[in-house]
Amino acid sequence: xxxxxxxxxxxxxxxxxxxxxxxxxxxxxxxxxxxxxxxxxxxxxxxxxxxxxxxxxxxxxxxxxxxxxxxxxxxxxxxxxxxxxxxxxxxxxxxxxxxxxxxxxxxxxxxxxxxxxxxxxxxxxxxxxxxxxxxxxxxxxxxxxxxxxxxxxxxxxxxxxxxxxxxxxxxxxxxxxxxxxxxxxxxxxxxxxxxxxxxxxxxxxxxxxxxxxxxxxxxxxxxxxxxxxxxxxxxxxxxxxxxxxxxxxxxxxxxxxxxxxxxxxxxxxxxxxxxxxxxxxxxxxxxxxxxxxxxxxxxxxxxxxx
DNA sequence: CTCGATCCCTGGACGC
DNA sequence: TGCGTCCAGGGATCGA
Numbered sequence: 154x155x156x157x158x159x160x161x162x163x164x165x166x167x168x169x170x171x172x173x174x175x176x177x178x179x180x181x182x183x184x185x186x187x188x189x190x191x192x193x194x195x196x197x198x199x200x201x202x203x204x205x206x207x208x209x210x211x212x213x214x215x216x217x218x219x220x221x222x223x224x225x226x227x228x229x230x231x232x233x234x235x236x237x238x239x240x241x242x243x244x245x246x247x248x249x250x251x252x253x254x255x256x257x258x259x260x261x262x263x264x265x266x267x268x269x270x271x272x273x274x275x276x277x278x279x280x281x282x283x284x285x286x287x288x289x290x291x292x293x294x295x296x297x298x299x300x301x302x303x304x305x306x307x308x309x310x311x312x313x314x315x316x317x318x319x320x321x322x323x324x325x326x327x328x329x330x331x332x333x334x335x336x337x338x339x340x341x342x343x344x345x346x347x348x349x350x351x352x353x354x355x356x357x358x359x360x361x362x363x364x365x366x367x368x369x370x371x372x373x374x375x376x377x378x379x380x381x382x383x384x385x386x387x388x389x390x391x392x393x394x395x396x397x398x399x400x401x402x403x404x405x406x407x408x409x410x411x412x413x414x415x416x417x418x419x420x421x422x423x424x425x426x427x428x429x430x431x432x433x434x435x436x437x438x439x440x441x442x443x444x445x446x447x448x449x450x451x452x453x454x455x456x457x458x459x
Numbered sequence: 460c461t462c463g464a465t466c467c468c469t470g471g472a473c474g475c
Numbered sequence: 476t477g478c479g480t481c482c483a484g485g486g487a488t489c490g491a
Binding site (some may be wrong): 185187236237238253270271272273274311312313314317418419 | 460461462463466467468469470
């Protein structure tokens, strides 16, 4: 469940150890989560890691060009998505491999950068040039960089449920289930509310709640609910601050009402039924199926993406 | 455009 | 102790 704060924590920890290090060799284990394993093996050795950045939930390791690239040199990077259980950490070269170690990059300082991931929900890809830029363009705004205006436009322009919008990486990059629920609780917005139907004050409240929570979570080095640890193997502390996520049946910190759990956008969503009022519109409260609710938009072949 | 369902995958919790 | 079952969930994909 590494989301923005966890990935930011890992990126910062990794920076100290791997920036400026040259990759000597790559050893692969299971590769079904890697876009193009042969390319990883072929392209990475010989390159130096220039920087480690967070991009949404991705770690972005920017690399130097190959020495013989000449004027064909272009931007290149290793993208790493930690999925649910992925971890990228430096280890001393001699240390025995942990279970589920699938990628080992030997570095020029005697360390190894190892990727472990029991469930392999993660993703790894080497990308360069236009392919890299194109991949990065697929994602929406960084919630910490977006201004209120942009945030408002991205939320109010959509008819989807607010929870689905927060989770949609094309709308905002980096928010996952935990921080979506936490920010909706803080802003007192029910997860099934439609983005387009939020009042302006509500959108602004959500914007501030989300930014505040993400920033605070970064300071506390993320949430460790399963077995998340940072680049140094340390767990985060933000799970102690959770107000909604994982608290089904427990008392709301504001009003003592029991926190409830419903499925929204296919994910468990924790909320306070008193602080976060359910929407009135029939379609968002799931039940309404047949009868007067069914409106078919016939003959509307809207030209998308104009 | 938006939805839900399904799949991927393994470890941990739980019931018997 | 051990086995079976269910669940967790980010993202891709597909059909409605």
